[in-house]
Amino acid sequence: MTSLGEIPVRVEGETQVDFGNARPILGEVRHALARLLDSGEPTQIDLGAMPFGPGDEQRLLDWLGRGEVNASIEALGPTRIQETALRGVWLVEYLNADEQRIALHLEIDEVPRLLRAPREDLRDGLAELDARLADADGNDPTGPAAD
């Protein structure tokens, strides 16, 4: 099945109207940044829950700009993380396996949450490494004991 994005759409008449629904988000981002500085509390803003008209989202993203960092996570489909021109304001786009967006968040934090390794995973990693080391101690082809 062709995706909706492949259907050609031609917009007639007026050039893009500013519906004025993007700018208030900047105020929310401002408060979130101040809160992060003051108390270290991170904020997520669900852009999917905003009453955006056509072009509003793009206008917001243009205002936010692009920063230095971008990251991609492959888990249940890709997740793209792009730092905006404002340090600490991250655009997090969750996609499904068909690269269709399932959610779009702004995260105001030092590092986006999804990039941090979950603590349970650290524990699992430690256990895994211990198991490998134990295995290696018994039969280590590269260690000095092999001489």
Add this chain to the structure above:
Amino acid sequence: MVKSSATDTAPGSSNETTHPTPSAPEHRGPDTMTLGESLRRNGVSRRGFLKFCAATASMMALPPSMALAIAEALEQARRPSVIWLSFQECTGCTEALTRSFSPTVENLILDTISLDYHHTLQAAAGDAAEHAREQAMHANAGSYLVVVDGSLPGPKANPGYSTIAGISNYDMLMDTVKGAAAVVAVGTCATFGGLPKADPNPSGAVAVQDLIKGKPVINVSGCPPMPMVITGVLAQYLTFGKLPELDEYNRPLAFFGQSIHDRCYRRPFYDKGLFAESFDDEGAKKGWCLYRLGCKGPMTYNACATMKWNGGTSWPVESGAPCLGCSEPNFWDAGGFYEALSVPPGKSGDTLLAAGVAGAAVGAGVGLMARGKAKSAAKSHQTVTVDELEQQL
């Protein structure tokens, strides 16, 4: 036996390493696994699960910061058995749900419920299908969910208007609901009666909530309802194991708490007084407010304005069509779809004219009577002279 719409798009396409939970008992079958276990078994990593929870929070209209709480709750959630009954309906509700673009979070939710009976989607037919329903009712007595789309002929109506396998809709609903934990009425027909109940209601259609007593009924109205809202309600039940907070129509407040008007991106034009006056005038092209073209957004409570349709592509107002108010009771009979909200149904002009004519007739009669009285008074008027008066004194 039952073919879920989403079986061919199960999660697991990701090539992440599986992280088996040490505590996960290996002997558990799919029906007793928690959602966390089932996802991890399908190769979904913790990051993937967290992402799933972030998207689920969006879907449940919860703030994104709830994702961690959802993750904790979903780890423990169990697959509920769902029996889906379709009565006097057009299958638009099921279409809306299954045609939502895939694979999505909705499908993950659908995968995690056990859809045991849905006579449009299931492969089985006839006795086998009805047997599946009875089996699910028996095996999950007291804990299954009943989803209903479509209205049904009420207890006093001719049951012949709608039957399945020779069973009247009314009997099937009452029988199935007996052992249910809760009922989810999906679509405006099931929630409010919808089109079948519209004047003159030939089949005596009633809504599900008119019949169910003593069981929680959650209404997800809309014609069709938003697929994200249907799955959001199921996800909420799955996540928190309890029913969501409801409005006066038993609709979940998370989705029906705000009106279309309050969340409409064209609202600034209403506030400025800029209106489209026909479907192709300058205002319509500039995307101005559709109030004068009949938009029922101010009285309609639904989530379209932010969740939108077709994977966030658009929604009626964005495509230039006024909101019909499809998630509100009796919207079919609430006046013309293209008449402004302030315009009353019926022919007010005729009422005014008839009343005016009647009033004029009565007024003329009363006036003429008064005139006649005045005239006869003038006729019987007797003149007196000052002398006569003085004589009387």
Add this chain to the structure above:
Amino acid sequence: MTSMDFLMLTKGPLFQAALAIFAIGLVVRIVEILVLGRAHNYAEPRGNAVVGGLRTLYKRFHTDAGTFKAAPFDVVVGTIWHIGFIIALLLFIPHVELIESTLGIAWPALPNPVVDAITAITLLGLMAALVHRLMHPVKRFLSTPEDYLIWAVTFLVALTGYLAYHRVINPYPLGLGLHILAAEIFLVVLPFTKLTHIFTAFIARYYNGAIFGRKGVQS
């Protein structure tokens, strides 16, 4: 009854009923006045009655200096809220749509924020008028229960409309239904109270002017 049932009731049968009572009541009264006519004047006319009538019909909009000096508050506040009420009634877009659907005629409307501000001023004017009526010894002495009734029905229409526009009453169908109900009460009460002045004031002005016009004197 749900809020939508309430809205449908007020928009549907109650509106038709209120409209019928209003039209019958008002037309009976006006036709009665017109059919009754006036006593025949046998004196030779010294001027044109029609011209005099129409002139007075218009000239009464101007306040004469004496009245203004005697009661400046009544003139200023009364004028403000009367004009405000008429603007909100006739130039608000949803009302224009309603009138067009009922009478088949329409006219341009004002932007919502303008009507909103005017309604706020009207509400303040009505409140000031009530306070003045209660504080002023002569006005209070002259006031009958009917005066307070028609103040209340007028104020309620404007107030519920203001609340509905600002979506203060939730759910909205309830707020809108209350406004429509208030308007229906206004319509029903109108023909049977002093509110008929909305229409009869102009008949009275015309007759007044016509009498003077015929006599060839100014009024």
